[in-house]
Amino acid sequence: MDKFPFLSYNTYKTSKFIIFEVLYVKHRNFYHEVITMLYESLYHIYYKSPADWEKEYSQRFHSAAARHLPVSISQYGRQQEHPAFFCYTEEIALLQDKIMNGFHQFTQTVGRLPPMAMPLYLHTCLIDEIKSSNDIEGVHSTRKEIIDALNRPVQERSSLRLGNLVSQYEKIIDGAKLNLNSSQDIRRLFDDFIYDEIKREEPHNLPDGKIFRRDSVDIVSASQKTVHRGLYPEAKIIAYMDNALAILNDDTLPIFIRVAIFHYLFGYIHPFYDGNGRLSRFITAYYLTQRLHPAVALGLSVLIKNQRSKYYKLFTITDADCNRGDLTPFITGMLEFSVEALQNTSYALQEKLANYESCLPKLTKLDLPNKTTNHLCDLLLQGTIFSPHGLSMKDLQKYLDKSENTIYAHLKKIPAELLLVDSRTKNYLYKLRYTHSQE
Incomplete structure (x- = not known):
C-alpha cells in the first residue's frame, strides 16, 4: 500500500488564498510538489474577491504543484471550455x-x-x-x-x-x-x-x-x-x-x-x-x-x-x-x-464485535446437546449481530456444510424462546433473540 511521507518543505510564493509553502511527496517513483494548508475553490474566490480571481487562477494553473489533464470542462449555457487540472495540496496528501x-x-x-x-x-x-x-x-x-x-x-x-x-x-x-x-x-x-x-x-x-x-x-x-x-x-x-x-x-x-x-x-x-x-x-x-x-x-x-x-x-x-x-x-x-x-x-464493526463478545458467554450457559448445535447457535448469533436480516437456510447449509434436514433437526434443539424465524420472505430467515441489551 502506498504511503505519502512528507520529504521536504520549500518556500512557495502564492496568494492569500493558499498558504505559502510547498512540500514534496513521493508516489511510487515520482515526486510531486504539494501546496500546503487551506485551498479555497476558484468558485468561492470569484464571488468573495473577484479582483484576485484571475490572478489566482493563473498562479494555480501554472504552478509546479498543478497536474494537467487531457480533458476540458464547460458549464451548461457557457461557450468557453477550460482545460482541466488539479493541484497537489497538503490537504489531499493528508x-x-x-x-x-x-x-x-x-x-x-x-x-x-x-x-x-x-x-x-x-x-x-x-x-x-x-x-x-x-x-x-x-x-x-x-x-x-x-x-x-x-x-x-x-x-x-x-x-x-x-x-x-x-x-x-x-x-x-x-x-x-x-x-x-x-x-x-x-x-x-x-x-x-x-x-x-x-x-x-x-x-x-x-x-x-x-x-x-x-x-x-x-x-x-x-x-x-x-x-x-x-x-x-x-x-x-x-x-x-x-x-x-x-x-x-x-x-x-x-x-x-x-x-x-x-x-x-x-x-x-x-x-x-x-x-x-x-x-x-x-x-x-x-x-x-x-x-x-x-x-x-x-x-x-x-x-x-x-x-x-x-x-x-x-x-x-x-x-x-x-x-x-x-x-x-x-x-x-x-x-x-x-x-x-x-x-x-x-x-460499526468494533461496536458489533463488542456486542458479539458480550453475548457469547450466554450461549455457553445453554448446555446445548452437541457440538453441531453449539456451532449452529454461534452462527445464528453472528447472523443476528453482523447481519440484521438473519440467515437463510441456504446460508446455514453453506456455513455448516450440513443438509437441510440435519440443520432443521438441530434448530429444534435450540430453546424455542431464543429462536426467531422471519417468514416474510420466500426463504425463511433465522436469528437469535439474544441481543446486547438483553440479559
Missing part, C-alpha cells in the same frame, strides 16, 4: 495518509472478528449500498427484493428486477477483476449491470448510439431547471470517456485521486440516458475495493445518500465556469467521503 492509517486500524479490527462475521456483514453492506445508490437517483427499491435476489441462484437472477445489479456487486465482494480500458468496456459493464432493468422499466432510455447515447440529455434540478447537459455528440462522448479511462488507469497518479477524477468525469460526460450515477458509484466502489476492502467501498453510497447536498455541491462547483476546470475541490471532497466511510465502517 487525507490519503489518513485513509491508509485508518485502513491499518480497520484490518486489525477485521482480524479479531469471528469466522463468518465479515461475509455476513458484507451482504448487509451490499444491500445497503444498492438501496442507497438507487435512492440517490430516485429509483424505488426495497431491501426485501434485494435480499430475495441475493438468495436466488445466480442463473435465476436475470428475471428479477435487481438481479443483474446484485450479481455485479457480488463480484466485487468475490474479488472479480474488471477491465475498463475503453468506451466499449464501459458499455459492456452497463449491459451486464443495469441494461435489463432499464429495458424492463424505461426501454426508451436504453442507449441508441454506436456505444453510448445518440441524442443529448439534460440533468435537471427539483425545480426542473437544467443544471448540466451531458456531452454531445456521441463521438465527443467516446473521446472524453477514453481520456477519462486513461486517467483512471494512469499509475503516475495516486489511486484515490484518479478514482475521484474519473467519478467526476463520468458524471460530467453522462454517457447514458439513465443509470449514470449508479454505474459510476459501482465503478468507484470497485476501485476502492482494490486498494481498501469491500466493506469500506460498499459504505460509500450510504454516506453519499446521507450527505447528498454536499455531493451535488461538489459537482456544481466543479462544473462552474468561474471554477475554470479546477478539480482540486472535487478530489478533496471525495477523499473526505472515503475517510468518513472508512471511519464509519470501522466503528
Whole structure:
C-alpha cells in the first residue's frame, strides 16, 4: 500500500488564498510538489474577491504543484471550455495518509472478528449500498427484493428486477477483476449491470448510439431547471470517456485521486440516458475495493445518500465556469467521503464485535446437546449481530456444510424462546433473540 511521507518543505510564493509553502511527496517513483494548508475553490474566490480571481487562477494553473489533464470542462449555457487540472495540496496528501492509517486500524479490527462475521456483514453492506445508490437517483427499491435476489441462484437472477445489479456487486465482494480500458468496456459493464432493468422499466432510455447515447440529455434540478447537459455528440462522448479511462488507469497518479477524477468525469460526460450515477458509484466502489476492502467501498453510497447536498455541491462547483476546470475541490471532497466511510465502517464493526463478545458467554450457559448445535447457535448469533436480516437456510447449509434436514433437526434443539424465524420472505430467515441489551 502506498504511503505519502512528507520529504521536504520549500518556500512557495502564492496568494492569500493558499498558504505559502510547498512540500514534496513521493508516489511510487515520482515526486510531486504539494501546496500546503487551506485551498479555497476558484468558485468561492470569484464571488468573495473577484479582483484576485484571475490572478489566482493563473498562479494555480501554472504552478509546479498543478497536474494537467487531457480533458476540458464547460458549464451548461457557457461557450468557453477550460482545460482541466488539479493541484497537489497538503490537504489531499493528508487525507490519503489518513485513509491508509485508518485502513491499518480497520484490518486489525477485521482480524479479531469471528469466522463468518465479515461475509455476513458484507451482504448487509451490499444491500445497503444498492438501496442507497438507487435512492440517490430516485429509483424505488426495497431491501426485501434485494435480499430475495441475493438468495436466488445466480442463473435465476436475470428475471428479477435487481438481479443483474446484485450479481455485479457480488463480484466485487468475490474479488472479480474488471477491465475498463475503453468506451466499449464501459458499455459492456452497463449491459451486464443495469441494461435489463432499464429495458424492463424505461426501454426508451436504453442507449441508441454506436456505444453510448445518440441524442443529448439534460440533468435537471427539483425545480426542473437544467443544471448540466451531458456531452454531445456521441463521438465527443467516446473521446472524453477514453481520456477519462486513461486517467483512471494512469499509475503516475495516486489511486484515490484518479478514482475521484474519473467519478467526476463520468458524471460530467453522462454517457447514458439513465443509470449514470449508479454505474459510476459501482465503478468507484470497485476501485476502492482494490486498494481498501469491500466493506469500506460498499459504505460509500450510504454516506453519499446521507450527505447528498454536499455531493451535488461538489459537482456544481466543479462544473462552474468561474471554477475554470479546477478539480482540486472535487478530489478533496471525495477523499473526505472515503475517510468518513472508512471511519464509519470501522466503528460499526468494533461496536458489533463488542456486542458479539458480550453475548457469547450466554450461549455457553445453554448446555446445548452437541457440538453441531453449539456451532449452529454461534452462527445464528453472528447472523443476528453482523447481519440484521438473519440467515437463510441456504446460508446455514453453506456455513455448516450440513443438509437441510440435519440443520432443521438441530434448530429444534435450540430453546424455542431464543429462536426467531422471519417468514416474510420466500426463504425463511433465522436469528437469535439474544441481543446486547438483553440479559
